[in-house]
Amino acid sequence: MSAHPADSTVYRHLWSTPELHEVFDDAGRTRAWLEILAALAQAQAGLGLVPADAADAIREHARVELLDLDAVAVQTRATGHSTLGLIRCLKQVLPEHAREWVYYGATVQDVSDTWFALAMRGVLDVVDRDVARCQAACVELARKHRDTVMCGRTHGQPGLPVTFGFKAAVWAAELGRHRERVAQARPRLEVVQLGGALGTLEFWGAAALPLLDAFAARLGLRAPELPWITARDRVAEFATLLALVTGTLSKIGNEIYELQRPEIGELSEPFTPGQVGSITMPHKRNPELAEHLDTLGRVVRANAGLAVEGMTALHERDGRGWKAEWLVLPESSLLTGAALGYAARLLEGLQVHGDRMRANLDARRGYVLSEPVMRLLADRMGKHAAHEAVYAATMAGLDAGVDLGTALRDAGLVGPAGLTEAELADALDPARALGAATAFVDRVVGGAGS
Structure with a gap:
């Protein structure tokens, strides 16, 4: 049985994607944690802190397929510690000579925060790819409807004429800026955590700083200028970035939601035969895709606030905000992935009714x-x-x-x-009242590949 919709056999498709679900489920998270432990042991072996044969054994046996996750759960509950249950079960599958060298000198946040960095890297790969897909769909709409005249609206009321291409170009440009933000954030977010008990790396003595660099290199991540145990701005930035992306998707969804009202009728989202809008009103074709984008975006935006709250951490370790991130980071990632998939379907299949746009414009009687x-x-x-x-x-x-x-x-x-x-x-000729709208479309369409 599942309690969260993202884990539901029935409703999972609304709240996550298979690709991202594999990152955050028990097997995916544990696989990443074991990779981190193996990388740490090998980095330590390279500096003479851990015997090489022990590090090799840890690398060989640190595989989720060798563990009983139910047993890990039992030990986690028995110890009341988020990592010790895993360590106990891993030690059981390790040869005796390697058991005392696993997790040598590390603390729970060294594992979990480094996992955050790996997860953020993977999620950003998906976000960049799928934002690019949505942007390309918007660019195509802008190109195709460069001259499709329609009512521009302010405060929900008809204002001046614009073109639908101009509207789509605004979406495309906004999505393009999110891709820039993803690229700019990567150096700050894809950073290991290795601090030991309090972030001073005291356990490893003179080898501490070389170990930090070697550990990061093993995982293909960057080494931070110093450990970030209570510096939670990275997670806050990541959650806020996802909120920005889904904010744009919500905006697009809301616009399409409004413009496909039958009394406006300027757009229609793609309809799949057999899709049912209402179990009581058989005629209904509900804006399921557009509406769900706003639903997903609302939760991601709320989660960003929780992530920012985590920045007010106390002293050298504070579990309150950090543990809340265990909910925020996976959930926001899953919801963003789902939103991007729905947005791509919506934009690529969007039906634009230019004749209705012109009729609505003419109905304003000048x-x-x-x-x-x-x-x-x-x-x-x-x-x-x-x-x-x-x-x-x-x-x-x-x-x-x-x-x-x-x-x-x-x-x-x-x-x-x-x-x-x-x-x-x-x-009174709408085509003469477009200002630079079509020129702006040309700028966006022409610059889409840059």
């Missing part, structure tokens, strides 16, 4: 083009006076239920004292 009208009048009466005049005309026109052109004529803003009919026609 009022979304009040700014181009105001801009033309500003050259004749001043910007603020033009705003007041167009504001009065539009408010009267909306109340009267007439189109913008009629409202402007009724207000005396078209004719000898105002705009010519040709100027009004130009001002």
Whole structure:
């Protein structure tokens, strides 16, 4: 039986991916911990701290397949210690000459925090790959719909015309910045932990600093400037980075959620035959993908707050925030992986209804083009006076239920004292009111490979 949705046979697909689940389940975590213990023994052997034959035996036997994880669980509960149960069970499968040399001088955070670093590296590989996939889908949408005119909206209401390509380009650029953040964070996050009891490496004497470097090299990680037992900014940064990524995915999901409302009908997420929206209302096609992106993002953002709380660690060791990270880091990683998979499906299969976008724009009867009208009048009466005049005309026109052109004529803003009919026609052409929108699309599409 499973208590967390990410472990559920029925619901796992909503909250994790098989790829990342293997990183954080009992077998995956234990496999990584054993790799860390073997790397530590071999680094110590290279410095004469551990007999070479003992280090070789530890490397040979530090395999999860040789352990009984149920027995590890029993010993963990019996000792009340997060690592000693594993050590006891590992010693049982080691030859006698190697048993006293495993976990030699290390402490629990040396293992668990180094595992954090390995896990963060693996998760960032997935995040970078899948963000790139989502970005490519957005770039393709931007390219394809560079000139697909639609209502731009502010405060949920129609504002000026934009193109759907412009909207997709905004998404693509934001995702691109997350890839930059991933690359920039790696040197800070992919760092071993080796501090011993209090972070001073006292146990290993003069060999301490060479051991730190050798241990990091064995794992393909960096050596920190000093141990980070109570310096939890790395985990906080990682959790915040995942929150930023899923924040963008939530934003995209919410936008698609809103624009596929039937009364707007400008977008549709991909639909799989047999997919059921409601067990009581058979007609429903719910925005499952778009909606779930926001669900996942909310939890990841909340978890980032918990990770930041862990930065207020006390003295030279504080288990409170560190143990909370054992929940935050795996859960946020699993949810982010799931969100990226759903986002890629959503964006790659997104249906764009350009005809409905144009119909919704035309249904505004020209009022979304009040700014181009105001801009033309500003050259004749001043910007603020033009705003007041167009504001009065539009408010009267909306109340009267007439189109913008009629409202402007009724207000005396078209004719000898105002705009010519040709100027009004130009001002009311949505294609002339896009500003640099298409140029920005070209910048994003052209720079997508850089």
